Amino acid sequence: MNTNENSQSVPVAPADQPLVSVRGISKVYPGVVALAEVDIDLRPGEIHGLLGENGAGKSTLINILSGTVSPTAGTIRISGSESTIATPRDAQDLGISTVHQEQSLAPNLTAVENIFLGREIITGRNRLTGVLDEKEMRTRVLELAHEFGLTDHDIRVPVAALGALKQHVVQIIKALAFRTKVLILDEPTSGLADHERHTLFSYMRQLRNKGISLLWVTHRLDELFGLADTITVLRDGRLVATVDPAGQSAESLVRLMVGRSTLAAREDIVDEGRAHGFTGSRDEVVRLESVTRHPLLHEISLSVRRGEILGLAGIAGAGRTETAMVILGADRPDAGSIFLHSKPAVIRSPRDARQKGIAYVPEERKTHAILGDFSIKRNITISDLKRTAAAGLFLRGGQETATAKRFVSDLGVKTSSVQEKIRNLSGGNQQKVVIARCLFTEPDLIIFDEPTQGIDVGAKAEVYRLIYEFVDQGGAAIVISSELPELIRVSDRIAVMREGTIVGELESTGRDEAASETSELGERIISLATRGAVAA
Amino acid sequence: MSIFQRSSRVLAIDGAAVSIVFLIMCAYFAIASPYFLSPDNIHNTFVESVSAVLLAAGLTFVLISGGIDLSIGSNIGLSAAMTLFASMNGAPTVLALLAGVATGLIFGLVNGAFIAGLGVSDFIVTLATLSVGAGVLQVFSASTQLTGTADSSFLALARGEVAGIPTGVLIAVVILFVLEIALIKTPFGRTIYAVGINPNAAYLAAVSVRRTKFLVFVISGIVAGIGGVLLASHLNSVQPGLGGGYELTAIAGCVVGGVALAGGRGSIWRAALGAFFLSVLSRGLQLIGVDPLWFSIVTGAAIVAAVAFDRGAQKWLQSTLRPVSPVAAAATQNAQ
Structure with missing residues (x-):
């Protein structure tokens, strides 16, 4: 200087x-x-x-x-x-x-x-x-x-x-x-x-x-x-x-x-890992067979079971969020089929997806997830208002508050009150509220799209914990992340996407394995995700 | 407690600023004209404000969802024409009423279908239905004289009295109550706010944004139709240009009351207060002898003044309440 x-x-x-x-x-x-x-x-x-x-x-x-x-x-x-x-x-x-x-x-x-x-x-x-x-x-x-x-x-x-x-x-x-x-x-x-x-x-x-x-x-x-x-x-x-x-x-x-x-070591994140794992029957929750959506997705096939976390890897524009949109019903496939609990299903909208047990944590938190002017309470219950309504008709403020308080304490949202507007919270706490919104619908599958983007290290570990708890209780999760160490850490399996197709599926070695094996897996994912797309 | 803190506490109450401006205005009119507070005048002010208040209340649903409905002006005029036409041709009051409400419903369905179904801009669609509706009323009244019905039960809809209160006002109050409940206490009402705050987030959180958008236009249409029925019963005649410009008064009323044009904020009682404010203003101006040529200039200035006072009070609150609130928070914590 x-x-x-x-x-x-x-x-x-x-x-x-x-x-x-x-x-x-x-x-x-x-x-x-x-x-x-x-x-x-x-x-x-x-x-x-x-x-x-x-x-x-x-x-x-x-x-x-x-x-x-x-x-x-x-x-x-x-x-x-x-x-x-x-x-x-x-x-x-x-x-x-x-x-x-x-x-x-x-x-x-x-x-x-x-x-x-x-x-x-x-x-x-x-x-x-x-x-x-x-x-x-x-x-x-x-x-x-x-x-x-x-x-x-x-x-x-x-x-x-x-x-x-x-x-x-x-x-x-x-x-x-x-x-x-x-x-x-x-x-x-x-x-x-x-x-x-x-x-x-x-x-x-x-x-x-x-x-x-x-x-x-x-x-x-x-x-x-x-x-x-x-x-x-x-x-x-x-x-x-x-x-x-x-x-x-x-x-x-x-x-x-x-x-x-x-890749090798991230001591900065205190990750307690999966507590016990899901012990029930590992039924298939969702399966995509040759799902095509022009021009973004070509012949996508994947499946997730109860108690399992599927990671979706790939560089920007590989079609990961687009895949999520198809599963959520925000986008309809041109060809191919979707099976829920092994039965063919048509998912018409995110609302329809909710009724079928699917929830989504959006990628862009500020523009696509939070309702800034709403309180924490209202941000949680918006996903399924009839749950706390009397006879499904009239909202019950007390019931809503009780529900919100339970989530706030279970998920460790740091706030003085559930009446606080969500936009006044930190990114990590906002993300926990968005996850609470998903959990509130009692889904079988949650798609987490870049769940730790823009949040601090401590909050990241807590988000991982919430994902683990969800699958340990029998949920299925799809995690989309551009942070490869994170993806390897949380996933059981990783599907690698490139230019709208799945180019490979790998078993994750997870955090328990030796650091060298983890980085080896990272290398394989990177080469799958970039081969052809870039001239090395 | 200082006068500053006291006044900030009062102003922090929802709608307090507008209410204060409203009361000051009433006080001024009361002093300027002894007739202003007479039972007769109060009676007439309420009766005449019914249509404006109802239009504003229905419009509030659309505004909170982040939309706009310009068609309510010709909707209320055409609904009034249809209901009066039915009554003049011997339809029982219930059928005449249904004719008016159905006209409003058609406006709502057409608006909703184009806006929520086809995704056309709400401004354009409702501008078009405003124009078409006004045109239909012109054509219709050119061939049919809508000079009045002899059916006393129809006229009693707005003109009757229950315990000294005009039935038109009673009906309006009941409708306002129902609308407020629908907005504040039902899942549907909550989704309207959510759509107005952030439609993308609402959609991904499993809210049916299209359905919500469709229904707010249907509600706005139906409420305007009811307004038309009460207006026809009150006037017992329909002129070809009836309802022209009412949509702008309703929008102004909502804005004065504090319903956000950008969506996500507002309530029925605020919209009703704002619309009533404007009705009282125009009546007061008549009473104190202001030249009618000046009405729209004074009204426009009053709208800006009321809104500026409300927003100014909010800004002032934000700057003064911040230092106050941690103290208050500490006080409540100590109390626990």
């Missing part, structure tokens, strides 16, 4: 000094730590890959740098001087531009109009009385447009008429037209055909040669090699590593993303 402080008096930074230097940046939402003390340096003329699973904190980091989210802690230095990026305008003024994953262009405006949106060039001096100087604006971007393969025609028509690649290019030009030093690209290749991707890559190299620093988020690991100069990997809001791609393979990167480094 000394070099940075010294350079404050020196206007021109040395070539190897970072343009942007982020130190200890954190973002804490009520109940969720989205980003915890992350450091990252962006150098001029560098393509910096940013990797991580969903929820790892990539978006939060990008949003902080582009001024749409303000950090809870940490410092950002731009060319050595400490800066605050409070608004998107600040980011622009500091030379940071972002090409968002979702198109952020106004579809009915032309490329020129989009590029100068809010910064129009006006004839005359007065902004209010002047008129738009369209000729000047066009002239200004023409050179850049030609450089990046846009024709005169392209910049005159509404951008909606352009293809995905050209729309990206318009965004890049928009960034370049205003002295951008740092360009953030959020999954720029999604929606592009192969040859378009390669065109985009050549543009990215061009930008690098101009001395621009690129921060590039992608899910496609194969793209990184030969293009990225540095790769930073985030997991669970934390910085895992900043590495040189030369020493990496796709597999080793996935290992970093899913937590290979901690």
Whole structure:
């Protein structure tokens, strides 16, 4: 950091000094730590890959740098001087531009109009009385447009008429037209055909040669090699590593993303394991046979029995949540069949699934699980209101409160009252309430989708305990997790998914086995999950 | 206890701020016009507020679920026309009443089918049914004079009295009571709030979001239909433009009462209070001799003022109650 402080008096930074230097940046939402003390340096003329699973904190980091989210802690230095990026305008003024994953262009405006949106060039001096100087604006971007393969025609028509690649290019030009030093690209290749991707890559190299620093988020690991100069990997809001791609393979990167480094030992989690195991008859609860849902799922076959935890492994986009949606009835399969308790079943909706003994702990807690304005009590009983209602017709407040209190004490939810609004709880406690909501329906099967995402280590162990207790009492569980050590730890069997199919099923060695065997299993899962999807 | 703490305690009561503004307004009118508190005026104010209060109460179901129903204006007008038409043609009161309620039900079913069934935007669907309903009333009243029924039992629906209280008001109060129970005390009512707070989470938690959305429009339609019946009985005539703009008054009433347009918050009594507030305001303005040309300007300003006071009080509470509540919490813990 000394070099940075010294350079404050020196206007021109040395070539190897970072343009942007982020130190200890954190973002804490009520109940969720989205980003915890992350450091990252962006150098001029560098393509910096940013990797991580969903929820790892990539978006939060990008949003902080582009001024749409303000950090809870940490410092950002731009060319050595400490800066605050409070608004998107600040980011622009500091030379940071972002090409968002979702198109952020106004579809009915032309490329020129989009590029100068809010910064129009006006004839005359007065902004209010002047008129738009369209000729000047066009002239200004023409050179850049030609450089990046846009024709005169392209910049005159509404951008909606352009293809995905050209729309990206318009965004890049928009960034370049205003002295951008740092360009953030959020999954720029999604929606592009192969040859378009390669065109985009050549543009990215061009930008690098101009001395621009690129921060590039992608899910496609194969793209990184030969293009990225540095790769930073985030997991669970934390910085895992900043590495040189030369020493990496796709597999080793996935290992970093899913937590290979901690496969062997995780003393930080106090996991008491399964107390006694389920001793009753291990009947099959759910079975999928060749379930297909275009275009996401192809011929999925799996089954879970009472007293058993099935883990679903795979990288983002492999079809794990989509499989859960089919079992929950939120999505209907195009082909294949579902059996519940060995009988063919059609599951029409999550409500129908509840009646058939299936419950779901959603992946995105804030947007898809909690009812923020509701109390803890109401968040629990919402899954089956008739249970506490008199004659199924009238809610009984006392009964509801008693039920909620029982769950709060059984599950160890830390709160002063069941009347507390759920949004005031920490992430771990919110998750326990969501699990209580599932348990309240007395299901045979619970699907846990990323059950420990964004919650602290202590709460993770408690969530594991709740899963174990559920299956030990005869329930069946499906656990979806991007954290491989977690999946190996909790599962009895692990089905590995890749591109919408199940590519393998492995017996989990579990936590009782030697650490070396566990990591061996992890290696096998990683290679199954990535083979073909990435060029190692 | 300081005056600050006292007043924050009072304001913390649900709906207190709006009630205070309401009472201040009544006090002003009472001083400005001696007639304001006369039994006659109170009687008339209640009778005339019935349709606005009912519309707001029905609409509250839709608003809490996070939706909007603009069609209630032409719904109440057309329902009034249908019920009066039936009575004028010799239908017994029960059948005439059913004709009005059925008209409201049809509005609700059509809205619900398009919105919950086909997923069309509620704003667009109900704007369309508002327009179609108003048009049907125009066409219908162009060919049929709806100038009144001679059936005294039909007229007694709104105009009769029980123990000095107008039957129309009594019926409205009973309906409000039933609606409040349905909203607060039934599983269905609870799901309406859940859908309004977070439809995605509600859906994954096994709530039937589509069914809930469908039913709130049906309820809003039926309640508007009942409003139409009482309005027809009260007026004993239906003009071609009856009900025009009522939907906006109802929405304003809900907002004044504190029903969140964004969904998830509100109650029947708050909506009723807000709608009654606006009725009293317009009556008070007449009494103190304000030029009717100015009514809508004053009403608009009053809506903004009432809402601003309510939200301002809430913000103030949030900033003052925070330091107070840990003390209060400690006090209650010590007491235990």
